[in-house]
Amino acid sequence: MIIFGWRVVFFTLSRGVFHCPECGGDREYRRRYGRNFFSLFFIPVIPLNKSGGEFVQCDTCKGRWNTGVLEIPTTAELAQMPAMLLRMAVSQVLRSGDPAHQGARRRAVTVVRQAGDAGYDEAALDGDMGRSFDQVRAEMARASSALAPEARESILRAAAEIALADGTLSVSEEETLAAVGTDLELTRVQVTGVVSLARQSSGH
Numbered sequence: 001m002i003i004f005g006w007r008v009v010f011f012t013l014s015r016g017v018f019h020c021p022e023c024g025g026d027r028e029y030r031r032r033y034g035r036n037f038f039s040l041f042f043i044p045v046i047p048l049n050k051s052g053g054e055f056v057q058c059d060t061c062k063g064r065w066n067t068g069v070l071e072i073p074t075t076a077e078l079a080q081m082p083a084m085l086l087r088m089a090v091s092q093v094l095r096s097g098d099p100a101h102q103g104a105r106r107r108a109v110t111v112v113r114q115a116g117d118a119g120y121d122e123a124a125l126d127g128d129m130g131r132s133f134d135q136v137r138a139e140m141a142r143a144s145s146a147l148a149p150e151a152r153e154s155i156l157r158a159a160a161e162i163a164l165a166d167g168t169l170s171v172s173e174e175e176t177l178a179a180v181g182t183d184l185e186l187t188r189v190q191v192t193g194v195v196s197l198a199r200q201s202s203g204h
């Protein structure tokens, strides 16, 4: 007697760490997809069509999720976000003004260190200033929604103070602050308010 039929075989495409909605924490995952196989004596022999789409499976609870679940920031990423956003905001502003200004550079390194990135230095700052604008903006947009408005305003405030470290704001510094404010999901009114507060305290 020949026993035949079909069965689904799962393939792992990649692995990583994600925030599992079921476990409520950071867990290892496998990104997988299933494929139907014609089987003989329960052994898959001939690959047939794909079975459904890709999915993400939690290694701990075995829960399966749509790949969109990978967009949720992990707890480890969340802890890094204020310093990371600050890095991006200050480097965007610094390179739109005078990237070599010593006072502004020192201030940028200090605020990022205070935000929790203790190892940040001028070499890292130069690295941040060398990144592509589009990449930075995409990362900022993703990270911003996870932070409270007060935290986002304080990041813009720090960036504005760095832009003001070399004197009055140039047109390109103002434009960059407006763009950074947009990436931080702040309204125009919020951006104007934060920048004018920074102006008052700097005296420029």
Ligand SMILES: [Zn+2]
Pocket (backbone or CB within 6 Å): 020, 021, 022, 023, 024, 027, 058, 059, 060, 061, 062, 063
């Ligand atoms: Zn889980």
